[in-house]
Amino acid sequence: MARSPRTRRKTVAPKRRRLPSAPKPKRGASTPWPTIEEFLAAEYGEITLGVIHHSPLRYTAIANDGHNMLVALVRNRGETLHQLLDRLNRALGPALEDQIYVDEINRR
DSSP: OOOOOOOOOOOOOOOOOOOOOOOOOOOOSSSSSSHHHHHHHTTTEEEEEEEEETTOOOOEEEOOOOHHHEEEEEEEOOOOOHHHHHHHHHHHHHHHOOOOOEEEEOOO
């Protein structure tokens, strides 16, 4: 006896309707420090946060372009890290645009 070929019905899922896509928001700075972020993204130089041991200065934030120290800040007593980064962000713009440098390390 020969078997008759079976035909299977293909099951097809109903097509999903595409919803209109919402406009993508413009991409802004991912931090509250856009000047610092732009400086690092453009690979202008580097920013160093750290402690200077054996010195009354202690905590510092330094931005340099590989050749020059653009901004050198000393963390004030009671100042939070966010406040120090806010000051660095504010000082970095004029340093890059108008060559107005801030050096709190060597003036003490």
